[in-house]
Amino acid sequence: GQQLNQSPQSMFIQEGEDVSMNCTSSSIFNTWLWYKQEPGEGPVLLIALYKAGELTSNGRLTAQFGITRKDSFLNISASIPSDVGIYFCAGQLAGSARQLTFGSGTQLTVLP
Amino acid sequence: SAVISQKPSRDICQRGTSLTIQCQVDSQVTMMFWYRQQPGQSLTLIATANQGSEATYESGFVIDKFPISRPNLTFSTLTVSNMSPEDSSIYLCSVGEGNYGYTFGSGTRLTVV
Numbered sequence: 001g002q003q004l005n006q007s008p009q010s011m012f013i014q015e016g017e018d019v020s021m022n023c024t025s026s027s028i029f030n031t032w033l034w035y036k037q038e039p040g041e042g043p044v045l046l047i048a049l050y051k052a053g054e055l056t057s058n059g060r061l062t063a064q065f066g067i068t069r070k071d072s073f074l075n076i077s078a079s080i081p082s083d084v085g086i087y088f089c090a091g092q093l094a095g096s097a098r099q100l101t102f103g104s105g106t107q108l109t110v111l112p
Numbered sequence: 113s114a115v116i117s118q119k120p121s122r123d124i125c126q127r128g129t130s131l132t133i134q135c136q137v138d139s140q141v142t143m144m145f146w147y148r149q150q151p152g153q154s155l156t157l158i159a160t161a162n163q164g165s166e167a168t169y170e171s172g173f174v175i176d177k178f179p180i181s182r183p184n185l186t187f188s189t190l191t192v193s194n195m196s197p198e199d200s201s202i203y204l205c206s207v208g209e210g211n212y213g214y215t216f217g218s219g220t221r222l223t224v225v
Contacts, residue, residue: 033214035216040218040219041219042118042204042206042216042219043204043216045113045214088155090214099145099157099160100155100206101157102154102156104153
């Protein structure tokens with residue numbers, strides 16, 4: 001199946017620092033989504049992107065849909081301890097019936 | 113967004129047995145999806161379940177092992193059949209709604225011993 005390359009795999013940052021993670025693919029996507037998953041829970045949608053070049057913010061989170069439609073990034077500004085979790089990118093491939101392909105995840109640890 | 117109730121939240125099962133996972137949505141949705149998340153891994157789509165038709169399975173997943181029911185627009189079940197320890201995973205249902213919104217249940221953590 002199609003793969004999304006998500007990086008970094010893990011991050012250890014100090015509280016207050018900014019964070020950036022990204023996903024790339026060789027395939028074209030119609031939609032990019034960013035999720036956060038905490039232990040024992042299902043993924044929770046953070047940001048959805050529908051158009052190439054789109055830049056969307058949700059509080060301290062900002063994500064962009066790459067102009068080539070093959071990549072996306074997520075930035076978290078001024079990190080806080082509750083930002084800890086696994087962040088997944090997910091994309092809906094062009095021509096697919098709305099199934100999502102998930103990246104491998106970025107494990108974020110925020111140190112006080 | 114839709115609210116999904118998934119149960120059981122966790123179970124420990126003997127190998128060779130089967131477990132049926134239920135997914136209840138608080139609104140009618142056309143498309144429901146079942147995912148597997150193996151320990152420390154990302155999510156992999158098992159199948160897409162549309163009401164009134166057979167589920168569509170992804171490569172590597174078969175109906176005999178993961179039979180799915182979709183009796184109406186608010187409910188679906190996934191059965192993990194003839195379980196082995198390799199089936200130990202988190203199983204998640206998801207609904208696609210609106211334009212491209214996808215909401216997930218809290219998952220079923222399955223351990224096969």
